[in-house]
Amino acid sequence: MRGRLPDEPRFVLYDLVMSRRSTTLEDLYLQMARMRAFEEAAAELWADGLISGELHLGIGEEGIVAGILDHLADGDAMALDHRGTPPLVGRGANLESLFLELLGHPDGLGGGNGGHMHLFDRTLLAASSGIVGASAPTACGFAFSHQQLRPGRVAVAFLGESAVNQGMVMEALNLAAVWKLPVVFVVKDNGWAISTRSSRMTGGDLVRRAASFGLTARKVDGSDVMEVWEEARRMTARARAGKGPSYLHATCHRPRGHFEDDPLLRRVEEPRALADDFRQVMKAARRAQQPIRSRVAGLAAIGRTIATVTVTRRRTKDPLSHAARRLDDPKALDRKAAEEVKGAVVAALARVGTRR
Amino acid sequence: MSTLRFSQAVDLAVRHAMDEDDGVVVFGEDVPMIRRELLARFGPARVRPTPISESAFLGAAVGASLGGLRPIVEVQLVDFLTVGLSALVNEAAKVDTFSGGRWQAPMVVRATCGGGYGDGGQHEQALWGMLGGIPGLTVVVPSNPADAAGLMLSAIAHDGPVVFLEHKLLSDMWLEWMGGSRRKSVDFDLPASGIEGAVDDPPVPVPIGRATVLREGRDIALISLGVGVHRCLQAAQLLANDGVDAAVMDLRTVAPLDRTAITEMAESTGRVLAVDEDYTAGGLSGEIAVAACAGRPSVRFGRVTTESTIPYARDREEAGLPNVGRILDAVKPLLE
Structure with a gap:
């Protein structure tokens, strides 16, 4: 069975279905709700100490992920970053086995060996990496294998806007262009590189950067799933038709910070943490023998970061609420998603049960 | 002498080196928030953030050291160092030999390493053996705050590239970041004599290469x-x-x-x-x-x-x- 991939005839069927189907906002909302429910359950498991290490959730990115995934089917590939669970949930990975992986169980997606930053699902052609830019070159390779083995299939790379500054991403954009690869680079722009404002660390404009490599490059509002969906439809169709790579830059927010219990967010949410910190840095600045100007500039830089977090986190635009406003009964979809996820969590925890 | 946590001890050494030599600069991913006390002391010109561009900032550290600075370049995890490894293996490690001993690259790469908190195999590696096998690279791995401070002083003073590795189980600040250690629901096997200890101020240099x-x-x-x-x-x-x-x-x-x-x-x-x-x-x-x-x-x-x-x-x-x-x-x- 080694090396076996989804059967070709299913691709033909898929093309037929794709050409005739119509996706509704309800469909997309339900997918987003499933991702959200999964992530919220994961957050609880993490708080309970059942998930270890760093936990980076994709809450806030659902509009982007759902808008893209709706155009994918069997044989298409995904290269994922450290926020890999929403795309896997959306692509139909087994939720129980995903939870079991996060719980480090032998029956997890990767036998409990990978964990939430390193998720691999062979049947979905989905591979993850915690190296932030790694999805871009991996997607190029998936796309190349499509060209050789599965014409008409597409590869998608999910990555953050700050990862685009990793050299391998720029190399991948160029490689995709010169090999005319069927790949869509999806950049989820939440404005932050961990605790650093990404605009302060990025020269020029990323959409123009991608365009300068010869890619079709567009910017969309990632909190509007339909806007993402429309653009993704054009880009995936273009890739399938052999017309080459695209770059989709979608803005979003990260209401939970970089990862769970984000120390930067905590400073904004807990006045005491901020006060302690403030005392510490003031003390350091006061005692230093350096020129006053550099010390003031140092304090100002710290203050600016804290202020930016404070201001930007109130401006979040949630992709689910955005879509919910245009739906008759989003609550029913929320319930449906919650039920499915709850079933998977309960089943997973029952299997973990006596192990801990 | 005072009791310091592991990272505090290293920062103390960095601070003294920066006070003594204006050429000592610190840069890397998230450095302004992680080293905010250094930023408050020395200002943004000498304590600066970088893009997530390991090849560029590690390579720039080599160039900066050739140009007369003594950069301390921070990579959050030694696993991430491999993204920009060419700068260390092919550039920094070679300068002394290629220049016939006439030019050195005095730079310190400060990174965390090690496992034991459930972050997975791409975020918990040691990799010191691989790095230490490259002629021209010095690699230090302290086990307690006093040695950490002393080795950092020696690393900064060293006339060549040094990889300074800080184990996350010793450095509670990093364990909080990577392991979510503020959770009461988790428990790590932390060596008490490693995470905290007496450190001289200024710290006493620990010679490189001495067990x-x-x-x-x-x-x-x-x-x-x-x-x-x-x-x-x-x-x-x-x-x-x-x-x-x-x-x-x-x-x-x-x-x-x-x-x-x-x-x-x-x-x-x-x-x-x-x-x-x-x-x-x-x-x-x-x-x-x-x-x-x-x-x-x-x-x-x-x-x-x-x-x-x-x-x-x-x-x-x-x-x-x-x-x-x-x-x-x-x-x-x-x-x-």
Whole structure:
């Protein structure tokens, strides 16, 4: 069975279905709700100490992920970053086995060996990496294998806007262009590189950067799933038709910070943490023998970061609420998603049960 | 002298070096928030953030050092260092030789390393053996705050590239970031004498390339570094209860390795167990074996290492990393 991939005839069927189907906002909302429910359950498991290490959730990115995934089917590939669970949930990975992986169980997606930053699902052609830019070159390779083995299939790379500054991403954009690869680079722009404002660390404009490599490059509002969906439809169709790579830059927010219990967010949410910190840095600045100007500039830089977090986190635009406003009964979809996820969590925890 | 946490001790050393030499600069991912006290002291010109561009900022550290600065460049995890490894392996490590000894690249790469908190195999590696195998690279792995501060001073003063590795189980600040250690629901095996300790102000430099014996013993020598040292000390205590007199050596430096100290230790005990959190093959534990047998080929040698990709599952992770149980098991056959 080694090396076996989804059967070709299913691709033909898929093309037929794709050409005739119509996706509704309800469909997309339900997918987003499933991702959200999964992530919220994961957050609880993490708080309970059942998930270890760093936990980076994709809450806030659902509009982007759902808008893209709706155009994918069997044989298409995904290269994922450290926020890999929403795309896997959306692509139909087994939720129980995903939870079991996060719980480090032998029956997890990767036998409990990978964990939430390193998720691999062979049947979905989905591979993850915690190296932030790694999805871009991996997607190029998936796309190349499509060209050789599965014409008409597409590869998608999910990555953050700050990862685009990793050299391998720029190399991948160029490689995709010169090999005319069927790949869509999806950049989820939440404005932050961990605790650093990404605009302060990025020269020029990323959409123009991608365009300068010869890619079709567009910017969309990632909190509007339909806007993402429309653009993704054009880009995936273009890739399938052999017309080459695209770059989709979608803005979003990260209401939970970089990862769970984000120390930067905590400073904004807990006045005491901020006060302690403030005392510490003031003390350091006061005692230093350096020129006053550099010390003031140092304090100002710290203050600016804290202020930016404070201001930007109130401006979040949630992709689910955005879509919910245009739906008759989003609550029913929320319930449906919650039920499915709850079933998977309960089943997973029952299997973990006596192990801990 | 005051009691400091591991990272505080390192920062203290950095601070003194920055006070003494305007050419010492700090940059890397998230540095302004992580080193905010240094930023408040020295300002944004000398304490600066970088994009997530490892190839660029590690390469820039090489250039900056050639241009007269003494950069301390921070990479959050040694695993991420591999993204920009060419700058270290092909550039920094070669300068001294290629210039006929006329030019050096005095730079420090400060990174965290190590596992034991469930972050998975791409975020918990040691990699010091691989790095230490490159001629021209110096690699240090301190096991306690005083050594950390002292080695950082020596690293900054060193006229060549130094990789300074900070184990996350020793550095509570990083464990909070990477392990979510503020949760009451999690528990980590933290070595008390490693995470906090007395440090002189200013710190006393610790010479690079010099191992230290933390516990004398006649029957067997446990040779380790980083967190492994603390596991060895614990194991030695248990062995003492069984009447086995085990010595514990802290290498502190991977490259250049203190081969003389290892050889002498092996000659006096006749038995050596290397406890190395890095991978088994092609790395430090094999080099310890060579040094151990250099004086007396009849020395009995064993090793406890990381034998596979570190599993994410906490129970398998614990079983796979060097731990007290594995050390005791490995000691047994050497004593027979």
